Amino acid sequence: MEIIKIHQHQGSDSTASLLQITDDKKSMDHHDRDRTVQYSSFFRRFWDPSPNSIISPRFIALCFLVFIYYIGYGYLQELMFTLDGFENTAWFLTCYQFLVYAFLSFIHLGIAGLDQRRTSYASYILLALLTVMTMGLSNYAVAYLNYPTQVMFKCCKLIPVLIGGILIQKKSFNRYDVAAAFSMSTGLIFFTLADSKVQPNFNLYGVIIICSALVADAAIGNYQEKIMREHHVSNVEIVFYSFMFGFGFVLFGLLVTNNFFANFEFWNQHPVQTYGYGLIFSIFGYLGIDIVLTLIKEYGALICVTVTTCRKSITIVLSFTLFSKPFVFDYVWSGLIVIFGIYLNVYSRHQTAFNTKIVSIANILFNSRWWPRILAPVTSRTLSI
Template sequence: MVGQLLFCAAGIYLFFLTWGVLQERISTLDYVSVIDGSHGRFRFFLVLNLIQSIACVFVAYSVLRLQRRTLGPCSPSVLKQYARVALTGCLGSPFGYEALRHINYPTMILGKSCKLIPVMLMNFVVYRRKFEWYKYVSVAMITAGVSGFMLFEKEGGRGGANSLYGLLLLLINLMVDGATNSWQDKMFIDHRLYGPQMMFFMHLFSSIFLFLYLLLNPWNHEFSAALAFARNYPTVRGDVALFGLCGALGQVFVFYTLEHFGSLSLVTITVTRKLFTILLSLLWFQHRMRLSQWLCVGVVFLALVLESFYKRLVRDHQKTLKT
């Protein structure tokens, strides 16, 4: 089980680190027009999300075909649950983007670092799910360690004030994400789903919601503008296609982790990913870290080791009782 979890973490890190590089390239590169040689930047992020969702649908379906599995339960009640999860997944991001207009970036990063707490809270509030004591200790230590690391990294360059409205939007973003994760957990348990099945239907509904919004919203012309941009700047097509593919392959590992280990383990991986990315960058380019940051890294590693140790201890104890 530990080996599987490490494999999932490696897949998520690999594909989403590449995905992040491509996202930055698409949003910051000055593409050159084949028509008049002018420069332009891709600013159509809802269309980018739509392409990502469509890529996830095709990749999930391909994985199911390779595994010779069906799409799973498709009754109206199950489809309604898929639609609910997809809708909350779509709604979470706009709150985060809007929050960033009213709070500074370090506050956003610190809030995202505490994502483990609302995920655990929503599991308890909505489904009365309880966790082992070492899970609570591990979550507290990881949250404190990652938050402290980000805080010490960003200090001195904070810029901008934080409004109460922005903090409220950030809280809504975290709670919506927590609700999405807990609903996914419940669907896996209730319907015995496989990861690609959840991935297929969730992104199918997400694609429908995003497409309808872009097509029917009279105040939003992003879809037609993105098509025009792709015609004038054809280089962007390859970047966007690769972006969608890397995101979709990363999602395979995400939903496999959800299926086998639950949302709390998944969020632990995604929350620590940024810390390990920054740590790798610091070591690779031989930058210096403050002693306080090293202490925070130590807290996170200690939390992960303690959780792994006690999880194995509990599993060995249960095996002993069965024999």
Template sequence: MEKNTKLFVCAIGIFVCYFYYGLLQEKITRGNYGEGENREKFTCILALVFFQCVVNYIFAKIVLATVMKQGDDNTRTLYYSSSALTYLLAMVCSNMALQWVNYPTQVVGKSGKPIPVMILGVLLGKKNYPLRKYLFVLLIVIGVVVFMFKDGKSGEGSSVLGFGEFLLVLSLMMDGLTGAIQERMRSEYKTKSGHMMLSMNLWSTIYLGVAIIITGEGLMFVNFVQRHPSLVWQLITFSIAGALGQFFIFLTVSDFGPLPCSIITTTRKFFTVLGSVILFGNSLLPRQWFATVIVFTGLFLDSIYGKAVIKMK
């Protein structure tokens, strides 16, 4: 009973934290600030991710010192710095995509993450996956393509990808590279989740700190917050929700394994799409609803039956 209660608490924590995180992410990146002629949109995406990474780093530091004491970490710095770069690019691209696509499109597009992870696992990690996993991922591919396909309007050609969708594809490619590097870290150094969260957010903070100074976005961010101080509370709660969500995911994986965690996160994404449609009025075509069901069916089946991986000799 105690174990079931803990799993229920973890599931509720993941649902609540990431549901709130997703709603705030859309509100910050797609909302309007100010009134009348002074209305403007938030465009400081690098600064937004920088703020999030700083909070994640502080949170990981506290958790490692109190709750998840995981001993020394001997993982090579090169692995952390390179995985942090690809992780960072994936996060920036997905956040930036929200300036061109709505949140349901971002969630469904990012649900295609198993695709690049599996491809790079085969090419770089020399892995052999069971046939059923290829079928489940194919189901995800079909769903994502059907969802993102743009119906051509009169006088215009139809195209599958706009700039927002292109950013999502780029984000998925970076996710695949991040997964490949992290797999090397786990196999060679048995890197723990807490150390990975801490070091990757540290390197991401360093990269972004340099970027916002060079581009001048740091000053733009400060000026924007001064004009719209209500953004401060949104940024703080957005980052805390993301950090707590990561903590509940790590806790679920360490105590109950990756399978329950995958089922919980897959279900959470679907309800986040529903929440975005209801609360922000993001209407979906019947074709997109059908595609959404296909994507999450593939993800759900993969989380239950597609986990087995056989290393090639």
């Protein structure tokens, strides 16, 4: 009887152990299935052709257009300034560019059916003056600055935007914005110092010009935001009136300073390098603005900043490659400091979205079936002897 009881007891223990192993195996299989589903759903989300996927055909097309338009824009801008004497016609280029922008935005207004002006002419006149300062001084600075240095300065618009937001809109900024501005300033200082060491024709006047352009650009951003918030004005309406009035201001300035006809004669002597390149340069710039606004609207500021930062990096690399320039490693690490500041700025404005994406990516990586089993949750199991 005792032997039978012992065997019965051992049999029940063995059955219980087998049942526990089976349950554990089912639990692990279920966990593997969950990870596989999560893994496959990530890749469906990643490659799905729908507009909401991370890399949809539309997103790829928009990124491709951003790279084509702005890399072409930067290349043509630097290429035009390689023509001897072209640096003296920088404001004539701005006048020509404003004319093309005004014409394209007028067509855009007609297509969109926006024929009703929503704010006063006085607002647009002030906006046009700021736009003239921004784009005119940016074009003018190319004659005095290394092009990559100019691009790095334009990446750091946050610094005057932060100051302008405090002065114009009485905004308050958090510690991430301040840290971003400090990071950008530090990176810019070292990038400019590196430029001054290797560029024999480095001109501090160019730094003053591009800084003035950034100040005007900061005022534009804050003033545009104020107009759009108060009067619900569309982007294309702002672009049209800003560049229409801006064209008039630049043309008037060229006539008053007696530079218009001299510049006009110079351009007529080199029609392909001036009118031809300038037209493509202006079209690329206008279309690039529209694509960037579309990216922000459909995919958010974080994705847009990532795309445009990559584009600017490629523009700088191409500038060093296609146009012979001395290079030092200081350009790299100072540029990385500026990029860090850019992402600090994005994080300060989109902390929730940023944190959600980080957690999502971490979950995807650490729950992937390709990771070692040690990352899987451990379940205790009882084995029979």
